[in-house]
Amino acid sequence: MPIPAEHEKFTYKDYLRWPKNERWELIYGEVWDMSPAPTRKHQKISGKLFFQIEDYLKEKDCEVYSAPFDVRLPETEKDDDKETYTVVQPDLLVVCDKTKLDNAGCKGAPDWILEILSPSTAVKDLSNKYKLYEEKGVKEYWIIDPANSFLTVYLLDLSGKYFRSGVFSADSRVKSAVLPDLVIDLEPVFADK
Numbered sequence: 802m803p804i805p806a807e808h809e810k811f812t813y814k815d816y817l818r819w820p821k822n823e824r825w826e827l828i829y830g831e832v833w834d835m836s837p838a839p840t841r842k843h844q845k846i847s848g849k850l851f852f853q854i855e856d857y858l859k860e861k862d863c864e865v866y867s868a869p870f871d872v873r874l875p876e877t878e879k880d881d882d883k884e885t886y887t888v889v890q891p892d893l894l895v896v897c898d899k900t901k902l903d904n905a906g907c908k909g910a911p912d913w914i915l916e917i918l919s920p921s922t923a924v925k926d927l928s929n930k931y932k933l934y935e936e937k938g939v940k941e942y943w944i945i946d947p948a949n950s951f952l953t954v955y956l957l958d959l960s961g962k963y964f965r966s967g968v969f970s971a972d973s974r975v976k977s978a979v980l981p982d983l984v985i986d987l988e989p990v991f992a993d994k
Contacts, residue, residue, distance in 0.1 A: 813873055813885040824869055828929050830886035839892075842947050842993060843917050847892050849990045850915060850945070854895065857983045863897040863912070870894065871906035874937045878909075887933065892917045892945075895979060910934070913941040913979040918948070931955070935963045941979045950991040954978075 810830030819825060826833040839847070847867055854865045872894060874887040882905075893915040896902055901909040914934055916926040926944060934942050935957065942955040942963065950971040955963040956978050969975050971991035977983045 810886060813882045813888050816888050817882075824890065826890055826925075827886060827888045828925075828933055833925060833929075839917070839919060840947075843892075843919055845993070846917055846945060846947055846990055850893055850985065853985050853990075854893070854980075854983065857980065858895075862899070863895050863980065864899070864902070865893065865895050866907070868892050872911060873906065873908045874910065874933065875908065882908075887937075889930065889933070891915065891930075897979070910937040910939045912939070913943070913977065914939050915943040915945060917945045931963065935961070941977060945990075947991070952987060 811827055811832055812830070813827070816825065816827055824834075851865060851867050858865055868890045870890060872889050872891060873882065873885050874889065875885040885908075891911070891914045894907070894911040895913040896907055896911045898909070898912070901907050901911075916922075916930060918926055931942065931944075935955075938957065938961065940957050944953045944955070946952070952969045952973070952975060954966040954969070954975065956966045958964050966978070967975070969987060971987050973987045975985045975987060977985065
């Protein structure tokens with residue numbers, strides 16, 4: 802079913818009716834196409850990050866997920882899925898409050914989101930999603946740039962605004978703020994073997 806070109810505002814209810822073989826995101830009711838599929842390098846970086854995080858989380862309360870995994874970000878806690886205008890599929894996310902997890906994915910802000918830039922998603926990740934994640938209270942936001950082999954880390958301050966905590970090169974080891982005992986080794990993440 803093609804998605805209508807003209808529509809006032811889409812909801813999660815609309816999103817659920819769209820073809821399952823296509824990937825879309827909704828940001829405040831606006832549709833964002835998730836194609837083309839990620840590159841091989843993007844997928845390798847995602848996998849290497851996932852496995853470092855997953856290995857650390859064994860026998861801990863937080864959980865890590867990789868795309869495609871729906872994160873519904875309602876306007877208010879009382880909004881049901883029919884009233885939710887924002888559904889995103891971050892490349893990776895960590896959720897420590899398991900009450901946010903259900904069979905459909907995550908409802909509410911994850912603690913930590915990692916996005917891997919690609920030419921088709923860079924503007925959305927650096928602008929739209931940055932503002933969205935800040936507004937919704939995602940505590941830690943990592944933006945990975947595969948083309949230039951670096952990572953930018955943003956943390957939420959006490960006023961609810963992001964500040965850039967650091968920019969890290971491919972030979973760095975980076976601590977997570979959400980999981981302070983976790984250190985991500987970027988060398989194998991960016992190694993293209």
